[in-house]
Amino acid sequence: MLDCVTSHDKITTAASGFVLEDVPHLSDYIPLLQTYPDPLQDNPSYSVVAQYYVNVDDTIAQQIVVHKNSPRGTHFRRAGPAQKVYFDSEEVHACIVTCGGLCPGLNTVIREIVCGLYHMYGVHKVLGIQGGYPGFYSRNTVPLTPKVVNDIHKRGGSILGTSYGGHDTSKIVDSIQDRGINQVYILGGYGTQYEAAMIFEEVRRRGLKVAVVGIPKTIDNDIPVIDKSIGFDTAVEEAQRAINSAHVEAESAENGIGVVKLMGRYSGFIAMYATLASRDVDCCLIPESPFYLEGPGGLLEFVEKRLKEQGHMVIVIAEGAGQELLSGNPSIVNKQDASADKLFPDVGLWLSQKIKDHFEKRQKMAINLKYIDPTYMIRAIPSNASDNVYCTLLAQSAVHGAMAGYTGFTVGPVNGRNCYIPFHLINEGEKRVVITDRMWARLLSSTHQPSFLNPKDITGEREERTVNQTTDGQNHSETAD
Numbered sequence: 394m395l396d397c398v399t400s401h402d403k404i405t406t407a408a409s410g411f412v413l414e415d416v417p418h419l420s421d422y423i424p425l426l427q428t429y430p431d432p433l434q435d436n437p438s439y440s441v442v443a444q445y446y447v448n449v450d451d452t453i454a455q456q457i458v459v460h461k462n463s464p465r466g467t468h469f470r471r472a473g474p475a476q477k478v479y480f481d482s483e484e485v486h487a488c489i490v491t492c493g494g495l496c497p498g499l500n501t502v503i504r505e506i507v508c509g510l511y512h513m514y515g516v517h518k519v520l521g522i523q524g525g526y527p528g529f530y531s532r533n534t535v536p537l538t539p540k541v542v543n544d545i546h547k548r549g550g551s552i553l554g555t556s557y558g559g560h561d562t563s564k565i566v567d568s569i570q571d572r573g574i575n576q577v578y579i580l581g582g583y584g585t586q587y588e589a590a591m592i593f594e595e596v597r598r599r600g601l602k603v604a605v606v607g608i609p610k611t612i613d614n615d616i617p618v619i620d621k622s623i624g625f626d627t628a629v630e631e632a633q634r635a636i637n638s639a640h641v642e643a644e645s646a647e648n649g650i651g652v653v654k655l656m657g658r659y660s661g662f663i664a665m666y667a668t669l670a671s672r673d674v675d676c677c678l679i680p681e682s683p684f685y686l687e688g689p690g691g692l693l694e695f696v697e698k699r700l701k702e703q704g705h706m707v708i709v710i711a712e713g714a715g716q717e718l719l720s721g722n723p724s725i726v727n728k729q730d731a732s733a734d735k736l737f738p739d740v741g742l743w744l745s746q747k748i749k750d751h752f753e754k755r756q757k758m759a760i761n762l763k764y765i766d767p768t769y770m771i772r773a774i775p776s777n778a779s780d781n782v783y784c785t786l787l788a789q790s791a792v793h794g795a796m797a798g799y800t801g802f803t804v805g806p807v808n809g810r811n812c813y814i815p816f817h818l819i820n821e822g823e824k825r826v827v828i829t830d831r832m833w834a835r836l837l838s839s840t841h842q843p844s845f846l847n848p849k850d851i852t853g854e855r856e857e858r859t860v861n862q863t864t865d866g867q868n869h870s871e872t873a874d
């Protein structure tokens with residue numbers, strides 16, 4: 394049964410509570426589109442693969458843990474090459490744009506989209522849009538060939554540059570139309586995927602044969618639905634170097650304290666995973682878990698206790714943690730960047746000063762505090778091996794989807810398999826660390842830090858999550874195992 398709820402949703406339901414959250418297809422709004430056999434069948438590298446094409450009915454389950462009688466829940470279209478494609482290779486004019494903050498792996502994805510289009514589909518017209526969304530209407534473009542992109546995965550950043558702000562949908566689609574572009578690959582975080590959805594809507598409104606594909610990037614790992622975003626693994630690995638240095642410094646001094654600030658504006662995934670991986674961290678502070686400094690159960694009491702026990706300690710703090718505690722200079726606190734994201738004062742500096750004041754001025758106790766802020770160093774490096782492979786699969790899945798005529802989707806792994814996820818689900822809200830999940834409990838048990846929560850908060854959080862789980866049948870837990 395096909396049950397189209399709104400113009401955004403393409404939902405199929407079936408027996409046993411199976412739901413397919415399908416993505417739009419060019420043929421949904423353009424009648425009588427011609428199809429072509431997928432050129433991969435003549436490609437010597439791929440033709441040897443038994444069952445190379447994905448079946449049109451293949452889906453990926455969002456919930457991997459199910460009970461005997463529970464509904465099968467939401468599924469997504471499996472990514473991969475289709476037997477029929479909706480673009481002739483000669484006809485394709487693709488473009489790639491990178492938006493938002495930098496992230497390891499951007500260049501790898503650019504490289505693999507270009508090489509995928511060239512080598513798998515014989516597409517030779519790929520354009521790089523420079524400087525993010527505004528680049529569509531205010532900057533030059535750069536032709537991308539396998540030769541141009543050959544070595545770029547070894548470099549951090551994006552060869553195309555990036556930017557904040559400037560998401561003028563109408564001007565962007567005018568530029569797409571004027572340039573004769575018919576496949577748009579958009580790399581970016583939560584804000585970028587939001588605008589990608591608007592570009593898709595405008596393209597559809599104008600009836601253009603243009604596939605709009607979102608590719609998730611962000612070291613914050615806050616894009617919902619998908620397992621993780623590119624660059625996250627690399628960021629967690631690189632954060633270890635800063636934590637190690639903080640630990641070495643702290644251990645070598647009397648009452649040594651190492652404070653490391655990591656990125657994570659609203660989601661503390663990097664801080665949580667880096668802490669769990671390192672085991673040298675005594676306290677991890679993230680935006681999702683409010684903390685307080687003074688009094689019984691407060692952070693300062695814990696720092697004192699740890700210094701007495703072991704003579705040193707390491708604190709990891711995500712940039713968005715404790716922002717509500719910083720009264721600070723209102724001219725800084727109320728500032729926004731070009732994408733309307735609030736500019737945060739430096740919580741690492743603030744915390745370091747508070748700890749110093751507490752021990753040196755009030756307790757008259759000498760401490761040795763070193764503050765390390767590796768945030769931009771972490772996100773400017775090239776992707777590690779695991780992210781590189783991930784970027785390759787993601788880019789190829791994006792190319793297969795566009796060639797097959799799918800549009801209006803973000804590509805990403807769900808339970809380890811790449812799939813096509815409709816924009817409206819990606820845009821529903823950023824992913825957060827769930828502090829009533831096992832992963833956060835694991836962290837608390839490994840650092841032995843206070844939870845800073847009273848039992849009432851925990852009960853409230855649990856109740857809210859139970860309601861969420863029972864109303865939409867989805868597991869909102871992103872970190873549970």
Ligand SMILES: Nc1ncnc2c1ncn2[C@@H]1O[C@H](COP(=O)(O)OP(=O)(O)OP(=O)(O)O)[C@@H](O)[C@H]1O
Pocket residue numbers: 492493494495525526527556557558559560581582583584585586587588610611612613731732734
């Ligand atoms: N709500 C929104 N609606 C439309 N466009 C948006 C929105 N938020 C951001 N954008 C556009 O998306 C682009 C990148 O946005 P942003 O700076 O928020 O980065 P991002 O994609 O969220 O990545 P990150 O925050 O992880 O660096 C900008 O050009 C911005 O104008």
Ligand SMILES: O=P(O)(O)OC[C@H]1O[C@](O)(CO)[C@@H](O)[C@@H]1O
Pocket residue numbers: 493494495582611612613656657658712730772
């Ligand atoms: O200083 P910029 O370029 O705005 O980037 C900082 C932001 O980038 C992010 O890492 C997301 O990419 C956020 O955690 C952080 O707030």
Ligand SMILES: [Mg+2]
Pocket residue numbers: 493582583584585734
């Ligand atoms: Mg953002």
